[in-house]
Amino acid sequence: MKPTNIFDPNYFHKVVDCQWACPAHTPVPDYIRLIAQERYTEAYMLNWDSNVFPGILGRTCDRPCEPACRRVRTEEKPVAICRLKRVAADHKGDITPYLPRVPTEKNGKRVALLGAGPASLAVARDLLPFGYEVHLFEKDPFGGGMMRTQIPAFRLPADVLEEEVDLILGMGVECHFGHEVTSMKDMLDQGFDAYFVGTGAPRGRDLDLPGRQEVDDHISIGIDWLSSVAFGHTTKIEGKVIVMGGGNTAMDCCRTARRLGAESVTVVVRSAFEVMKASEWEKEDAMSEGIPIVNNRPPKEFVHENGKLKGVIFECVEPVKGEDGRLRYEPTGEPDVFMECDHVLMAIGQENHCPWIERDIGIEFDKWDCPILDETTLQSTNPKVFFGGDSAFGPENIIWASAHAHRAAISIHLMLSGQDIKADRPPEGVNLLSTKMGMHEWSYDSEHDPAKRYLVPHADKDKALANIKVEVELGFDRELGAREAQRCLNCDVQTVFTDRLCIECDACVDICPMDCITFTENAEEEALRQRLTAPASNTDQDLYVSGELPTGRVMVKDEDVCVHCGLCAERCPTNAWDMQKSVIHVPQLGSFAE
């Protein structure tokens, strides 16, 4: 193998598994260290800079970072990254001195944002400090989009939401609330310099089964029902409730119904438990509230009598793994099951729906009704119109909206300052800075903490179930937060090897607790992976290969399970190993000002 180019911004970025997995590339270990130092405000701002909604995401994020966490590979459970984000938000001080200054004199360019959800808000935040005049159009009377309408208050209290939404609105957004855009053509006629569509995936899927039309009053679309609860139009639900679907919306529906007085709530899913789309912890929370989840039951028919829903008939299937490794569902032969109910909440997915965008104004859509976009720039086929969030590529989660927003904001800025929105994008970069402070002293806590993941305390169950506004998770306090922060392996403090300094004394090989380091004859990657002290079977993780050493061998380090304890560098007599903090520069509009 060729020597590794550690100055390729992606090389060490990939080693920081959490940051690499985060769509917005939040510098996770960096903010966790700040939490450990009780510098909550700085930790919050580091988050705010990259993911825009730390308080909201600290409660609701889908956490792609956690399954990626190195702890999953070295021990068992990941660092509770999401909960630590919330610690920063809960304990932060005054952030105003850290906020970007918004010029009072505008630059003369006007940008329209459609929809006041996370994507549009994040674009507004990125653009405002650059002097853009930003107009926000929203059909509801408030900002926040799906974060307000679809996430129940027991998971995301209104004051947390409002604080972060209002912060952006207060930066000088021209708000047009209660203004439903019914024609994109009209919008284009208003002559904005650029348009950003962040209207989400607002249409919940329906199932056209026998009996569906006859009992329309007893069947609600999950996201519409949650939204009506959020706005206070729906305050109770009576009788027995069946929630259909296995995603996070289904979990929110069943837990909301439980709180609004349903006699019983059951979740029925057509697929197997393991493949349900809902996050692990959402399933656990629903079940701990006494809500049964019934799997492998596709619905067949709505049973009704005199216009009143009596129940639903479900088929019985079982998952069978096909030759291609995919699950198929085959009937078990058992008789169909009838489940009694008075109300059905349908949470079986949602989709893009833009009937208000005329199809003759240069914005093209694909066969799934998604706009045709450039993945990097998020520009549609109409150069002035950009998309982001769920309206771009279909339903994702909030963190993706932030990530899209950064990309779109860069594109809009480049376009409106006469530059090429592809060629002139700011590059990614990496800075490496030694953490050595003296003999055996590093500017990070290098010691490995074997502690198990700490559990987040929950509110008293009876109290939580009695009031939809009581937040279930209480979050870590400072003490627990500090302890959990110690579990972070500091994967952004990199083991950097300088081959010309190495005397091949083997000290690093002997001291490495994870058997990551091998000195061996070079070979092609596949052979080299087998040749290591501990064979490197995880091909998702790179090998760090040095240049040739005096004995003709090379140093090979498997990045897979390195715990960044720094012992290789402590044991190195010649400083051939050094622990260097990698700072990954992820392009963002703020990058221009750096």
Next chain:
Amino acid sequence: MTFVAKPRVHHPRLPVNEIGLTRRDYEGAVSTLCAGCGHDSVSAAIVQACAELSLPPHRFAKISGIGCSSKTPSYFLSRSHGFNSVHGRMPSVATGANLANRELYCVGISGDGDSASIGLGQFAHIVRRRINMLYVVDNNGTYGLTKGQFSATNDKGSTSKKGKPNLYEPIDLVSMALQIGASFVARSFSGDKRQLVPLIKAGLMHRGFAFIDVISPCVAFNNHNGSTKSYEYVRGHSESLVAADYVRGGSEITADYEPGTTEDVRMPDGSLLRLHKLDRDYDPHDRVGALDHVQRCQAEGEVVTGLLYVDPNAGDCHEILDTVERPLNSLGEAELCPGSEALDGINASFR
């Protein structure tokens, strides 16, 4: 050195040996030697060898004298017995330990100061007596603990860190061991575990006195240009004559060698010592030839390594003395103290 202990966390797929232990279970306390010290590599090689042999750590007696080398028994096999003795007197304590309990694996760790200077007399006599043990000398040619004076194994003309040459002839412990009756004599290099680990395994399983002289560079005081015990010099001037593999069950062969150069030597316990002659003309069973070759190479500034001499059937001190078959601590009072009549009988036999 570091004061940060090696964390207990280990590779998720770390192999478990025949007695259910991982290599990490054979480690010891955190080393306080200088970073990069060859001695730490020797300790790591002992850890690896014992783990691969699936030997129970609590059946070891680790004995050492004084010096950097003699600190190292703390850094491996923390679950075993140990005795850190007086300077140069490790052989006496090892002799006593082995005579008292012949069932323990006896490992002596010494250095060039401990064995070639203050303890030279003790070294010579433990070789003669063929105590059943593995005797390892961490040989760095310098007195590291007292800041880098030449030791007795330092080659004439080799320079100090400040550039002053050594004026005295070196003592070669390998030659001494060959001359006075060691039945297993090897030399290796701390920077070459591929050679060192199999030698330690073979030495541990050898019945009789097994001696390994390990050139183990001192990074602080003897790893400069002009030193003949530096990483660079040893790598540039060493030649491996015979590589060894300790084989149980016959399927653990790891390296390919030229046909016709491999020889299996049956050990008294039935296991095999597989020798790979890297120099076709060298005979590791010829004591006088080995001595001659080692001396000739030394005169040319070359360092020969590998298993230089082995006689698996030479036997040990217990056979010479015809001692009791069992460890003394397993004998009852009647056997240990047969009474004055028995003593009278013994005394009478000498009259």
